[in-house]
Amino acid sequence: MGIFDFVKKQFVDVIQWTEEGHGVLAYRYPMMDMEIQYGAQLTVRDSQSVLFVNEGQIADSFGPGLHTLNTKNLPLLTNLQHWDKLFESPFKSDVIFFSHRLQLDRKWGTPNPITLRDPEFGMVRLRAFGIYSYRLSDTALFYKEVCGTQGVYTVEELDGQLRNVMIAELTQLFASSKLPFIDMAANQGQLAQALHAQMTPVFARYGLTLDNLAVENISLPEELQAVLDKRISMNMVGDLNRYTQYQVADAIPLAAQNEGGMAGVGAGMGAGLVMAQNMAQAMAQPANAATPTATQDEIITTLEKLHTLVSKGVLTQAEFDAKKAELLGQIK
Known part of the structure; x- marks a missing residue:
């Protein structure tokens, strides 16, 4: 090598990484044809560590400091390199920086519903999503298993692998828990803890430490959720007779303000009351039991007159409400 070739060579005397941008886990210092000057300064920040790699083989490591x-x-x-103790020449080596910062707000979710056997509803399909956070903890293992000497390795490149493994573990967890879907929402915290325990060794295989994992939502696909909503609605209705009474009481003030006044309530809701009473009595009484005479028409007429007195200021709203509750209670 001539003197001019030697002059053209570049030597590195300061090595550092400022971690510009977010989400970078590993960064190989760009050496190209440059060589590291003997006595060069290596700066490793608090959230970093460095590996020196010689021809694919891990050599020395450095923690934070100058x-x-x-x-x-x-x-x-x-x-x-078989250097002697008096070596003072420039040398070559791959220098890889690693970030140990906590990687926050990483999202996971089921791209497709998970099919499970539910003890209450039979076969169901579930969706779930949440967040997790982790940090790089074992740089040598991460270098060997994941990044190698790649120039830049980001969290986005790792997300897909972690998410797919997490969904596989989640499917097994849901199946083994044998919890009905209705109870899963109330046990999201316990499910998250169980999933965290299962995923911790998975992250450790890549040189990572799982910090936090949360299950934010467990739901059914829209078509199944609609069926569940109908079932919940029927359970909430319960006693048809009492439910219809509530509808009448709630509709009276509104109907009185409309054209036709209480007459509309008497004709429409009165028929609803009769139907609801007949259904309730048919289910509650023997076939030969007598059906009591309905008096809802008289009660509705009375309520109409009382409501008129409220509008004229003769009765207060509180007095009307008390009397309305008393009268509606007489409907059998």
Whole structure:
């Protein structure tokens, strides 16, 4: 190599990584044809660590601090290069920075519903999603298993793998829990803890530490949710007679303000009351039991007159409400 070729060579005397941008887990310092100057300064920040890699083989590692590079603090690299103790020439090595910052707000979710056997509804399909956070903890393992000497390795490149493994573990967890879907929402915290325990060794295989994991939602696909909503509505209606009474009481003030006044309530809701009473009595009484005479028409007429007195200021709203509750209670 001529003198001019030597002059053209570039030497690195300061090595550092400022972590510009977010979501970078590993960053290989761009060396190209440059060589590291003996005695160069290596700056490793608090959230970082550095590996020196010689021809694919991990040599020396550095934690946070300012390091002067020489044969004393590069013992493994010195041995691999067969340097003597007086070595003072530039040298080459891959220098890889790793970020140990907590990677927050990583999202996971089921791209397709999970089909499970539910003890109450039979076969169901569930969706679930949540968030998790982690940090890089074992740089040597992460280098060997994941990033290698890739120039830049980001959290986005790792998300797909972690998410797919998480969904597989989640499917097994839901199946083994044997919890009805109705109870899963009330037990999201316990399910998250169980999933965290299952995923911790999975993350450790890649040199990562799982920090937090949350199950934010467990739901059914829209068509199944609609069926469940109808079933819940029927359970909430319960006693048809009492439900219809509530509808009448709620509709009286509104109907009185409309054209036709209470007459509309008497004709429409009165018929509803008769139907509801007949259904309730048919289910509650023997076939030969007598059906009591309905008096809802008289009660509705009375309520109409009382409501007129409220509008004229003769009765207060509180007095009307008390009397209305008393009269509606007489409907059998």
